[in-house]
Amino acid sequence: MSASGAPAVDGIDVLVVSWKSRAITAQCLEHLQQQTVPHRVIVVDNASGDGTTEEIRSRWPEVTVIASDENIGFGRANNLAAQAGNAEAVVLVNSDLFVEPDFLEQIVAPLADPQVGQVAGLTLMPSDGPETIDSAGVVLDRMLCGMNHLRHEPAAAALTSPQQPSVPSGAAVAYRRSAYEAAGGFDPHLFAYGEDVDLGLRIAGAGWTCVLAPRARGVHLGGASMSKVSDFQRELSGTSRGFMLGRYDVGTAALLQAAITELLVVAVDLLQHRTLHALRGRLKGWRMARSLGARLPVPSGAVDRTIGPVRSIQLRRAQ
Numbered sequence: 001m002s003a004s005g006a007p008a009v010d011g012i013d014v015l016v017v018s019w020k021s022r023a024i025t026a027q028c029l030e031h032l033q034q035q036t037v038p039h040r041v042i043v044v045d046n047a048s049g050d051g052t053t054e055e056i057r058s059r060w061p062e063v064t065v066i067a068s069d070e071n072i073g074f075g076r077a078n079n080l081a082a083q084a085g086n087a088e089a090v091v092l093v094n095s096d097l098f099v100e101p102d103f104l105e106q107i108v109a110p111l112a113d114p115q116v117g118q119v120a121g122l123t124l125m126p127s128d129g130p131e132t133i134d135s136a137g138v139v140l141d142r143m144l145c146g147m148n149h150l151r152h153e154p155a156a157a158a159l160t161s162p163q164q165p166s167v168p169s170g171a172a173v174a175y176r177r178s179a180y181e182a183a184g185g186f187d188p189h190l191f192a193y194g195e196d197v198d199l200g201l202r203i204a205g206a207g208w209t210c211v212l213a214p215r216a217r218g219v220h221l222g223g224a225s226m227s228k229v230s231d232f233q234r235e236l237s238g239t240s241r242g243f244m245l246g247r248y249d250v251g252t253a254a255l256l257q258a259a260i261t262e263l264l265v266v267a268v269d270l271l272q273h274r275t276l277h278a279l280r281g282r283l284k285g286w287r288m289a290r291s292l293g294a295r296l297p298v299p300s301g302a303v304d305r306t307i308g309p310v311r312s313i314q315l316r317r318a319q
Contacts, residue, residue, distance in 0.1 A: 008108045009253055012039035013177075016078040018047040018095045024053060024221065025095040029157025031218070032093065037105045039091075042067060042084050044077040045141030074170065075186030075195040082130050082177075082185060090180050094171040098217035105218035107174045117179030118200060119209025120149075121172030121221035134220045135172075137165025137212050138197060140246045140249070141307040143258040144244045144298065147195045149212075149317040157193060158214035165212055166302045167200025171220055179208045189288045193233075194240025201248065204299040231277045236271060238281025246283075248296050256310035257309060 016034060018025040024044070032041055042064045045053045053067045064084055069075065082090050089108045093099060103121065110119045120137030135148035136158045149165045150157050168174075173196065183202040186195045204210060245258050262282055269278040307315065 008105075008112045009087070009089040012037065012089045012091055012104055013082070013085030013087040014039050014041045014043065014091045014093055014104065015078050015081040015085075015095050016043045016095050017046060017074055017081070018043060018046045018048060019071060020050055021081070021095050022034065022048065022052040022180060023054055025053060027098060028093065028095050029056065029063065029153050031100075032104075033060070033134055034101045035104045036102045037108075039104055040064065040087065042066070042081040042083060043146075044075055044081045046073070068252075073191035075190055075192075075199075076188050078170075079185040079188070082180065083212075084178075088163075088177050090175045090176075090177050091216070092170055092173045093218070094220065095268050096221035097171055097218045098173075098221075103172075103218055107172070107213045110211045110213055111174060111176055113209075115209045116211055116212045117176045117203050117206070118168050118312040119174040119216070120168035120210065120212045121174070121216040122155070123169070123172050123214070123218055125153060126219055126221060127236050133158060133224065135169045136161070136166050136214065138303055139163070139195065139304045139307070140166040140201070141312040141315075142254040142303050142305070143261065143311060143312070144197070144248055144250055144303070145241070145258075145261075146317060147312075147319055148193065148309075151315075151318060153192070155217075158212065161212075163304075164216045165210060166304065167197050167204065167210055169228040170196030172216065172218055174216075175203070179203045179206065181312065182243070189292075190240060190243060190285075191236055193236050194244060197240075198247070200246065201299060201302055202296070204302050231273075231275055234275065235277040235281035235284075238266075239285035240281075242282035242285025242287075243289045244285075245307075246286040246295075248298050250298060262288065263307075290296045 044066045123134040125132045136150040138146040266279045
């Protein structure tokens with residue numbers, strides 16, 4: 001129920017995926033407990049083994065907890081949680097995202113427009129100083145490389161920016177259930193990274209609109225459950241890049257530009273970290289995508305044509 005008393009959607013399912021982050025997940029649930037609108041929380045614990053499941057069941061008996069026997073990744077875990085719900089709004093909240101009390105009310109409000117199929121929330125960086133944007137959704141360059149929209153900008157920029165994100169970030173997003181289910185949910189081939197971009201493109205390709213809800217805010221700790229410099233992360237990130245380039249028809253020029261860019265990334269990784277995980281991931285992702293058959297068209301308007309090669313590299317380095 002909105003502040004005006006009019007329901008924006010027929011129910012809200014909030015999905016949270018946890019992995020070895022018991023204390024942080026508990027703080028996330030504490031913030032969700034303070035929301036201004038009714039909702040149901042569904043948590044999938046990816047075999048954390050740290051007492052997360054037991055603590056949630058003890059402290060929040062109203063929360064639905066699904067304890068996976070193995071770490072099935074971000075996308076598959078969210079699909080599992082979504083299947084356990086039936087509300088019109090499917091809201092994803094990262095376990096390390098601490099949302100403001102009206103977050104849910106704000107992020108589902110745009111779904112009152114029947115053309116809107118996905119809504120990006122606004123995540124902020126942890127800081128004792130001025131509020132700075134972590135992500136206002138994701139923008140895509142012609143190579144389908146995703147970059148956080150308005151990253152490092154003042155929080156107020158989200159209220160005035162004329163540009164909508166290409167797709168939402170999986171850290172804070174509301175999907176219309178019918179759009180989510182028609183698209184098939186997250187692709188199970190992707191364990192982590194890029195699965196939100198892939199799903200967002202498939203939803204956009206079905207004709208749904210993506211918008212930003214700038215007042216749906218939360219502080220995103222970021223990287224709380226996975227090292228940003230681990231070989232595991234390098235391979236997963238590489239898998240995502242290879243998968244996106246193999247799955248979508250970006251065009252010959254963009255594919256050539258992507259090949260050069262990705263080879264440079266791999267070369268830098270080899271020189272700096274003495275590892276080929278970035279290359280292995282890209283080859284793995286490419287093979288997975290090509291096994292799915294014909295490439296999908298890139299939805300009209302999904303690519304920010306103002307992001308040229310130089311600007312793309314600048315934005316990627318700033319992520």
